[in-house]
Amino acid sequence: MNRDTSISTRDKVAAGLRKRHRSELTFRAFGFIATAIGILFLAVFFWSLIAQGYTAFSQTYLTLDIEFSEEALAPGGQLDLEYADFDGVVRQSLRQLLPDATDRRARREMNRLVSIGAGYQVRDAIRDDESLLGTTQTMRVPAASTVDMVMKGNIDRTLPEEQRTASDRQLAWIDQLAEQGRLEMGFNTALFTNGDSREPELAGIRGAVMGSLYMLIVAIAVSFPVGTAAAIYLEEFAPKNRWSDLIEVNINNLAAVPSIVFGLLGLAVFINWIGIPRSSPLVGGFVLSLLTLPVIIIASRAAIKAVPPSIREAALGLGASKMQVVGHHVLPLALPGMLTGAIIGMSRALGESAPLLMIGMVAFIVDVPAGFTDPATALPVQVYLWADSPERAFAERTSAAIIVLLAFLLVMNLTAVILRKRVERQW
Amino acid sequence: MPATTLSILLAAIAGAAFFLGKQRAFAVAGGPGNITKLHSLPGYHGYFAILCALLPSMLILVLWLVVEPRVLTALTIQSLPDAQRSMAPSELDLLVNNIRNLAAGDVVAGEVNAVLTNASQRIQELQETSRRLLAVTCIGIALLGATVAWRRISRAFRARNQVESVITGLLIAASSIAILTTLGIVMSVLFEAIRFFREVPLTDFLFGLEWSPQTAIRADQVGSSGSFGAVPLFTGTLLITAIAMFVAVPVGLMTAIFLAEYSSKRIRDVAKPLLEILAGIPTVVYGFFAALTVAPAIRNAGEAVGISVASESALAAGLVMGIMIIPLVSSLSDDAINAVPRAMRDGALGLGSTRSETMKRVILPAALPGIVGGILLAVSRAIGETMIVVMAAGLSANLTANPFEAVTTVTVQIVTLLVGDQEFDSAKTLAAFALGLILFVVTLGLNVVGLRVVRKYREQYD
Structure with a gap:
């Protein structure tokens, strides 16, 4: 072999060195990216979970002055815990707060502002203490999930009415109730004390x-x-x-x-x-x-x-x-x-x-x-x-x-x- | 007497047996100072008495509780009037259920007639007799066992050896449960699958191209004889698995390489546990994330560039499944890479190759069998994964290779066929077990091969 005409091994190596170093860097970058993908996913995952989930720990409550009237709850003078119209007294108190709901449709929409859990709460209150009959009590009852969603800003008010779960009238009432200080956010205890339910505001784990x-x-x-x-x-x-x-x-x-x-x-x-x-x-x-x-x-x-x-x-x-x-x-x-x-x-x-x-x-x-x-x-x-x-x-x-x-x-x-x-x- | 009271009584007998046995051992030895005269320590004599009292009676108790309902039902059916006894099996089942509910004081479907009340009274009587009999038998046997043990105590009696051999037997029984489980899986899946294949030929199932498992309830109903061609399910499973592997293998492998070769110790100490969290997240949570965050994101992205993406696309389920499997691939690759002898690595570096060249030309080829074994295990995991696909992949059995369309998988179909009310004589329910059999056989094959490759390779360099 003639040493003078061929390039030395050293030069050969030196010529390829840049390329090799570059591929070294790319390889390293790939490794870094792969590791980052996993960690990035983890971050996105936890962020989206917490961003979506933290609001569920609070719940909108409605303060109502409920009249435990004898004629509604104990029509024959006898309190009937099974069939008395507990929902009726809740609705009655809501009607007093929002007198502008006159026709049937409006009333039905208004009734949907309060959770059906309110009726159970009235029942439990009167079961524990029958002397409440005939008095008027201020009670804090869960609002319906629609109200809760509006209060948490999850319902887009700019959408046309038919695409929202809350109607224009309901939105107006919610604003009215909020102004009166009747609506407040509180810790969602139902989430930890209740079993499952079809009603989101009553569902718990x-x-x-x-x-x-x-x-x-x-x-x-x-x-x-x-x-x-x-x-x-x-x-x-x-x-x-x-x-x-x-x-x-x-x-x-x-x-x-x-x-x-x-x-x-x-x-x-x-x-x-x-x-x-x-x-x-x-x-x-x-x-x-x-x-x-x-x-x-x-x-x-x-x-x-x-x-x-x-x-x-x-x-x-x-x-x-x-x-x-x-x-x-x-x-x-x-x-x-x-x-x-x-x-x-x-x-x-x-x-x-x-x-x-x-x-x-x-x-x-x-x-x-x-x-x-x-x-x-x-x-x-x-x-x-x-x-x-x-x-x-x-x-x-x-x-x-x-x-x-x-x-x-x-x-x-x-x-x-x-x-x-x-x-x-x-x- | 309820089973709990009986158990407490048996425990009391066992306690008494222990103390009496121990005491007698002391007495036989001639006082605490002379226990060296005994072959076994007094405690062992006590334990022996416990075993003699409890083992047979507990065995009878458990067997009795398992067999009792069957015998009672059979006896009740025998006592029914002929009109009821000649009913169709399904109606008879319903009647027996009603009788049971009435006897237990639960709500009864339909009206309560004389037949029902008579039968329920009879079953109550039978139950009481049975329980009384059980209590007497169990306590009798326990006392008998304790007495036998008590009489056997003597200076030369090898109580320790006896106790130890019983314990060894229990240990063997415990370790055989693993085999029993496998046997149970095989039996339960196989028997129902064979019943299914009697109705639907195996070839139709394995090679049929159409899957619509709705069978008609009445014979004259329109349209649905049900077709059980499982090929769309297999392709759907393979499509989602392929997407998952496409994510998990490169990312997992490169993560393992980066953490093993390039990162500083501080980064490794942070990144490794973080990635392990990925393995610990329940699959239902991944499913929720895939269905509610990833799938809509992919659909929106698809709309933006003009591709129509199904809202339950294979892509979303596959991507999230891939992320889930990253830690598995990366830890198995890490094991394989670390098993390559240091001398090979040092030799390559000493000859002047860069770290990536060492990795690509020396370590990876040497670690390849181990990595492939790990990938096989990961594939088996992806095929068997259920919750992600149940929540994020569709139900429609499309025969397609397009990742933007909805496909369904074997596991999704098993879940849909078995959730809700089932009758165990319809092909629809049995089909789930046939799918389960295929799933079990395929994953078992992958696991056996994967584990063998991983282990064999590990030993090679040890």
Whole structure:
């Protein structure tokens, strides 16, 4: 090779260097953009959720002077809590505030300003204290969701009347009531104390939260003991044979089976075969426990593996049996790690909704469940149900329910992280 | 006697058995100072007594509670007058339901007649007898077990070994539940699917191009014999999965590379947990976001440039699903990249290649099997994902590859077919189980292959 005529390797490298450095920079930029996409999505997501949802935590209330007249509530001198015209007295007091509603149509529109919850509130007041009969009381009752939307500025007043949910007359009345100081915003307690409802202003998440709670109790009661027992067996006792391998492969695969398939299992086995009542937290809890079992087993096995063998050998050397080694030494040391796994499994169970749709937990349920066999729904399923409702008022409540759900998840995961940090031990 | 009272009583018996057993062990040994004369510590004798008292009686209790309703129903049906007994099964079911409701004091559909009252009284009587029998049996067996244990206590009795072998048995049973679950899934899906394939031929299901699962209620009704060609569902699922992968794979992979190779430790410590939050958000929340924020945004953008976009387009569901899967792809890729031996990386850098060249020419090819395994797992996750598509994708089974149109998926159809009231003899309900079978088989296949590839590859460099 003739050195003089060819370019040296060094020059060759130098010639390509700029291009190579440029491609290095582009590659790096791609990586940065990819990372940014994920974080940007997260930011947009939380921003839109909070922007849509925070208004649901407040609610418009209407202050009315309600006359508990005897002729309306107790026509025969006998108070009838079932059939008395409670709505009537509420409307009557509203009519006094807005005297310009004279014809039937106007009155009907006016009646729609106040929630049907007002009538129930009157009923409850008089049930608790019958001496109210014949007096006039000032009560703070929930306004209808239309009023609430107008007060929150969610209804565009510039649209033509037929495209709005609130008519011109209703808008005028709302302004009038607001001027009189009869309308005020307050904390939306109904959201946390009521069950589901067709009326947005009365709809709450209490039923769903209780349903989720009952389900998680069942799920943890089943999956934690079974999961840790399975993990102990596989780590400490299982002989290396076909059967153990089969169990091992099975657990890993179960962790990746789509959750909806567990719903099919629950429907076919728990409901149709064993006969556990549909829609009950009991059957939901069983399905969720099967779903979280692989998560708990895998986490527990990791926790047991982290206990150093020297501890086992020391105990064995002092004459403990294999079972005593596990029960007295390995288990107490691995327990925090197992608990962390259980909490993470439960947080997964709390967010799960697809299998619950299969076992009838999507029903419209007004009552707050009081036990493990009452029909119930779950918090994420409530989100799904409300997300399907067309009203604007339900959209903001959906976001609020999501915020509550995420808050629960955050608390659970933080507990897990703190637990892990506090007990993490260097052997 | 209600089951709770019975359980409390059994627990009390167990407690007594423990203390008596322990005491007797001390007595046999000749006082606390002589416990070395015993083979097992006194506590183990107590535990043994508990196990003897509780295990058989609990087993009977559970079995009884499961079997009882069936036996009671059968007995009630037998006692019904002939006119009712010869009714069609569905009507008989309704009648039995009514009888049960009446017995429980719930609201009854239809009028209450003499047959109904008689039958409900009978079922109440039967129930009471059954419960009394159950209580006597359980308590009897528990006492018997405790007595047997108590009599067996002696100095040489190997109580510890007995207790430990029972516990080992329980541990094995617990670990077998994983297998039972898989078996349960296979059985429940398979049996209903076979019933479905008796009505609809397998080939029609797998290769038919039209999906409209509405079956006629009456035979003379117009129009709807129901067609169960699942190809539009498969293509719809694949379309949405493809869109999701198109987002998740490049973004997830590049994120993993950036965080592993380029970012400073401080950025990594912030970015990693943030991205992990994405994995922890419930899917129903993604669905809400896809349906109410992303889908309208895409439609508006489409209108602005003159493309007609369905309000439930495959694109919206696929995009959001892709975002959801990013953390999965990125963490599995991270594992694969980190498993490549440091020597290979250092060698490439030492020869003068830039970091991106090292990554592209050395590390990625070496990590490729692991990354592919991870992608398979991600695909399986996308196929099985339910809530996002239920909320953001449509119900209409279009056979199309256009991401701007509405498509439906296997999981969406399972949900729509099974939500609401169902009867278990219509092809419509059974079709959901057939779809479930396909879903299970496909995801299982992907998982088995994916997990095997990931693991095999990890071991290769260890």
